[in-house]
Amino acid sequence: SAEPRVVLSARGLKRDFGGFIAVNNVDLDVHHGRIQALIGPNGAGKTTVFNLLTKFLQPSSGRIELLGRDITRSPPAKVARMGLVRSFQISAVFPHLSVLDNVRVALQRPSGLGVQFWRSLSALDRLTPRAEELLRSVGLDDARNRSAGDLSYGRKRVLEIATTLALDPKVLLLDEPMAGMGHEDVGMVSDLIRSVARDRAVLMVEHNLTVVADLCDWITVLQRGEILAAGDYQTVSSDERVKVAYMGT
Ligand code: ADP
Numbered sequence: 001s002a003e004p005r006v007v008l009s010a011r012g013l014k015r016d017f018g019g020f021i022a023v024n025n026v027d028l029d030v031h032h033g034r035i036q037a038l039i040g041p042n043g044a045g046k047t048t049v050f051n052l053l054t055k056f057l058q059p060s061s062g063r064i065e066l067l068g069r070d071i072t073r074s075p076p077a078k079v080a081r082m083g084l085v086r087s088f089q090i091s092a093v094f095p096h097l098s099v100l101d102n103v104r105v106a107l108q109r110p111s112g113l114g115v116q117f118w119r120s121l122s123a124l125d126r127l128t129p130r131a132e133e134l135l136r137s138v139g140l141d142d143a144r145n146r147s148a149g150d151l152s153y154g155r156k157r158v159l160e161i162a163t164t165l166a167l168d169p170k171v172l173l174l175d176e177p178m179a180g181m182g183h184e185d186v187g188m189v190s191d192l193i194r195s196v197a198r199d200r201a202v203l204m205v206e207h208n209l210t211v212v213a214d215l216c217d218w219i220t221v222l223q224r225g226e227i228l229a230a231g232d233y234q235t236v237s238s239d240e241r242v243k244v245a246y247m248g249t
Contacts, residue, residue, distance in 0.1 A: 004031035007201045008053065008084065008171045013062035015048055022048045024225045026062070030171055035193060035202045037212045040222035041245060046205045049222070050173055053203075054086050055079045067170060083170030087177070093159050095149025099140055102148050102159055103131040106166035131166075138162045138192055154185025158192055165196065172196060174204040178211050190215050213237070221245070 008030035015023040023045045030036055038046050051057040053064060055076040064072050071079050080086075093102050107127045135141045138158050143151060148159055157177060164172060177193065178186050186208070193202060193215060206212050212219060213233045221228045221242050229239040236242055 004033050006030065007032050007067055008203070009065045010049075010053065011063045013049070013052055013064070014060045015052055015057060016060050022225050023052065023059075026222070026225075026227055028053075028220060028227075030201045030203050031218070032170075032201050033197060033199070034217045035197045035204070035215050036218045036220065037216040038203060038205050038220050038222060039207070039209070039212060040228070043224075044222040045225040046222055047175075048225075050086065050175060050205065054084060054173065080167065083168070084173070085164050085167045085169035085171070086173040087160055087164045087175065093148045093156055093163065095147065097148055098145050099135065099148050099151070099159055100128070100131055100144040103134055103162055103166055104128065106163035107131055107134075134162055134165060137195075138165070139188075152185070154181055154188050157181070157185070157189055161189075161192060161196070169200060171201045171203065174202065174206075176205055176207060178206060178208050186211060209237075 006029045010026055010028040013023055013026040013028070014021065026045075026049060028049070038049060040046055048057065052059050055071065055074055059072065062072070063070065066079060066082055066084055069082070071082070094105070097105065104124050104127045107130055108124065132141065132144065135144055138161065140155065140158060140162065143155065148156065151159060161174070161177070174193070177189055181189065190211065193204070196202060204216070216233065218231070219233055219236045220230045221236055221239075223245045228245055229236050229242050
């Protein structure tokens with residue numbers, strides 16, 4: 001089959017903070033239909049790379065393309081509307097709203113960023129069929145009328161991912177989607193990410209290397225802001241420099 005299509009790419013990405021270089025010379029290609037991971041020890045620059053890709057931070061130098069268009073100087077809301085959507089480590093669901101309303105509110109937001117502008121109730125009503133379809137696709141339809149705050153930890157994360165899917169992302173960035181989860185929840189969220197990645201690109205920061213080995217097609221290892229290694233799990237995990245980095249030497 002043909003090479004997977006690159007939907008997001010960075011070349012020579014660099015960011016310094018008053019002389020301290022947090023990210024240096026990073027090249028990254030994110031592919032449609034793949035699950036990719038960004039890993040590395042604390043302080044390696046993973047969050048900064050996410051902030052640069054989503055344009056929350058301006059790069060000091062380098063270039064970023066999304067779906068073939070230069071977004072190096074684009075504002076975050078524009079990048080989100082173009083299809084690059086990020087889900088945060090801290091849960092972003094509204095606990096007192098029902099599961100269905102969480103998705104309906106997400107569906108009426110143009111970019112997933114900024115202030116919530118509530119539309120009329122009838123406008124929200126028109127979103128119900130799409131919201132229900134989305135809940136079915138992530139396996140939350142049985143919980144539609146429950147308060148989001150009453151969901152289990154794992155199902156809250158599923159709902160949170162569903163609210164990002166409401167924005168119809170082409171590229172989904174996930175910040176530690178399995179953080180704090182037990183084995184069963186990890187399985188549930190892994191299944192969801194696999195299904196999400198069938199017609200999208202997924203790039204995730206993940207500390208759990210068992211999850212990365214199980215789920216990710218391509219892994220980029222950062223250390224002190226630079227790419228240390230990249231490849232499939234087998235390649236990356238047998239790299240001597242990666243072993244040393246993870247032993248904290
Ligand atoms: P990771 O997500 O891999 O743990 P970060 O991207 O958060 O790493 O941080 C990379 C490095 O950049 C760290 O040394 C951090 O202290 C530094 N850094 C991140 N953001 C800032 C900032 N706004 N000002 C100064 N230093 C920063």
